[in-house]
Amino acid sequence: SMVPGPAGGGVQRGSADVIETADVDPAEQSLLNKLIRHNLVKNRNQVEVLQRDPNSPLFSVKTFEELRLKPQLLQGVYTMGFNRPSRIQENALPMMLAEPPQNLIAQSQSGTGKTAAFSLAMLSHVNPANKWTQCLCIAPTYELAVQIGHVIEQMGKFYPEVKLAYAVRGNRLLRGTTIQEHIVIGTPGTVLDWGLKLKFFDPKKIRVFVLDEADVMIATQGHQDQSIRIQRLLPKDCQMLLLSATFEDSVWSFAERIIPDPNIIKLKREEETLDTIKQFYVVCKEKEDKFSALCNIYGSLTIAQAMIFCQTRRMASWLSGQLSSEGHQVALLSGEMMVEQRAAVIERFREGKEKVLVTTNVCSRGIDVEQVSIVVNFDLPVGRDGNSDNETYLHRIGRTGRFGKKGFAFNMVDSQETMDLIHQIELHFDRKIVKLDTDDLDELE
Numbered sequence: 001s002m003v004p005g006p007a008g009g010g011v012q013r014g015s016a017d018v019i020e021t022a023d024v025d026p027a028e029q030s031l032l033n034k035l036i037r038h039n040l041v042k043n044r045n046q047v048e049v050l051q052r053d054p055n056s057p058l059f060s061v062k063t064f065e066e067l068r069l070k071p072q073l074l075q076g077v078y079t080m081g082f083n084r085p086s087r088i089q090e091n092a093l094p095m096m097l098a099e100p101p102q103n104l105i106a107q108s109q110s111g112t113g114k115t116a117a118f119s120l121a122m123l124s125h126v127n128p129a130n131k132w133t134q135c136l137c138i139a140p141t142y143e144l145a146v147q148i149g150h151v152i153e154q155m156g157k158f159y160p161e162v163k164l165a166y167a168v169r170g171n172r173l174l175r176g177t178t179i180q181e182h183i184v185i186g187t188p189g190t191v192l193d194w195g196l197k198l199k200f201f202d203p204k205k206i207r208v209f210v211l212d213e214a215d216v217m218i219a220t221q222g223h224q225d226q227s228i229r230i231q232r233l234l235p236k237d238c239q240m241l242l243l244s245a246t247f248e249d250s251v252w253s254f255a256e257r258i259i260p261d262p263n264i265i266k267l268k269r270e271e272e273t274l275d276t277i278k279q280f281y282v283v284c285k286e287k288e289d290k291f292s293a294l295c296n297i298y299g300s301l302t303i304a305q306a307m308i309f310c311q312t313r314r315m316a317s318w319l320s321g322q323l324s325s326e327g328h329q330v331a332l333l334s335g336e337m338m339v340e341q342r343a344a345v346i347e348r349f350r351e352g353k354e355k356v357l358v359t360t361n362v363c364s365r366g367i368d369v370e371q372v373s374i375v376v377n378f379d380l381p382v383g384r385d386g387n388s389d390n391e392t393y394l395h396r397i398g399r400t401g402r403f404g405k406k407g408f409a410f411n412m413v414d415s416q417e418t419m420d421l422i423h424q425i426e427l428h429f430d431r432k433i434v435k436l437d438t439d440d441l442d443e444l445e
C-alpha cells in the first residue's frame with residue numbers, strides 16, 4: 001500500500017526545471033514564517049467580533065495589567081518584550097481568560113499574536129497543584145508543535161511549576177505511565193494515542209483544548225478526523241479554542257464542528273499596496289541580456305537590498321552564480337532547501353550579510369525585510385493558465401516600499417508573451433508600468 005505523501009501541494013524536491021509555484025506545503029510555509037518572525041505583523045485594521053451572546057458586554061484590554069494575570073506570567077510576558085496586547089489579543093485575551101470559560105474561533109494572518117495569546121491562556125488556566133494534564137494543544141506537524149512549546153516555555157519561564165509534555169512521534173513513554181505534565185502539545189495522531197489507546201492522560205480532565213493552524217490541519221491527510229475524535233473525548237464544559245490564519249469555507253465548516261457555541265474574532269489582513277512603489281519594465285533579449293540590464297540597474301541605484309525572483313531553480317542558480325562572479329554577495333533561496341536552511345538564509349539576508357537575494361516563488365510570501373528597496377522580476381509570475389499571476393506579483397513587489405519608504409520594482413521583458421503579462425498586470429492593478437531604458441537611468445533619480 002502507498003504511504004501518504006506530505007501535506008497539500010508540496011513542492012517536488014529534485015528537478016531543477018520545476019517551476020516553483022507559490023502553493024508550497026502550507027505546514028512548511030507556516031513553520032518558515034515562525035522561524036523568521038521576531039515581532040508582530042503591522043495591522044491597523046479593525047477587529048471584527050461576533051459574540052455568542054450579543055447582550056454580554058464586550059471586553060477589550062489595552063494593557064496586560066488589566067488582565068489580572070498571575071505575576072509570574074506578567075513577568076514572562078514583559079520579559080518577552082511585549083509592551084501591550086496586539087490588535088487581536090486586545091479582544092481575544094479577555095475571552096480566553098474569562099470565567100466561566102468561553103469558546104473562541106479566531107482568525108488572523110500569521111504573525112499577529114495568536115500563539116502568544118493561547119499560550120498565555122493555557123498557562124493561566126493551569127492549576128499546578130493538580131499533577132495531571134489540564135490543557136491540550138494540537139498542531140499540524142511535529143515542528144509546529146515544538147515551536148508552540150518554545151513559546152509556552154518562554155512565557156512560563158518564571159512559573160516553573162507548570163510542566164509541558166510533547167505528544168509527538170518519537171517521544172515514547174513506558175506503557176502504563178500516567179503523565180503529570182499540566183500541558184500537552186502534540187500532533188493529532190500521537191495525541192489520540194496518548195489519550196485514548198495508551199491512556200497517558202485522561203481526556204476527561206482537560207480544561208482547555210486548543211486547535212492551532214486549523215487551515216493547515218485540514219490540508220493534512222487524516223488530521224481533520226483525528227482532531228474531531230480528540231474533541232469528542234473531552235468534557236462538554238472544556239474550553240475550546242480554534243485558531244486559523246485563513247478562513248475558507250472548508251475551514252469554517254470544520255471550525256463549527258469542533259467548537260460549540262463559539263465567539264468569533266476576525267482580523268482582516270492589511271492589504272499590500274502598490275501606491276508607494278515605482279514600477280518599470282525593461283526590454284531584453286535573452287538571459288545574458290537580462291543579466292546585464294540587471295547589473296546596470298543595480299549599479300546605478302544606491303540601494304540597500306534587492307530581491308530577485310526567478311521562475312525556475314535552474315534560472316535562480318544560474319543567476320546567483322553570475323552575480324557572484326561579478327563580485328556581488330548573493331544569497332540563494334530555493335525549494336529544495338529544508339525549512340531550517342531557508343530560515344537561515346533569510347536571517348543572514350535580514351542582517352545584511354548579503355545584499356542580494358535570488359529566489360524562486362518559495363519565499364514570495366510573508367517575508368518582510370525592511371531594507372529591501374528593489375524587487376526584480378527576472379521572470380514574471382505566470383499562473384497555470386498562462387496569464388499573469390497578479391496575486392503573486394503583488395506579494396513579490398509589495399515587500400518594497402514598506403514603512404513609508406519608496407520602493408522600485410523592475411520587470412524583465414524578453415518576449416511578446418511577457419509584454420502581454422505586463423499589460424495584464426497594469427490593467428489588473430490600474431497602475432502604469434513605465435518602460436525603462438537601461439542605458440539612460442536618469443529617470444530613476
Ligand code: ADP
Binds near residue numbers: 080089114
Ligand atoms: P501568530 O500565532 O498569529 O502567528 P505569534 O503569537 O507567533 O503570532 O506572534 C508573532 C510574533 O510577535 C512573535 O515573534 C511574538 O513573540 C510577537 N508578539 C506576540 N504578541 C506580542 C505583543 N503583544 N507585543 C509584541 N510582540 C508580540
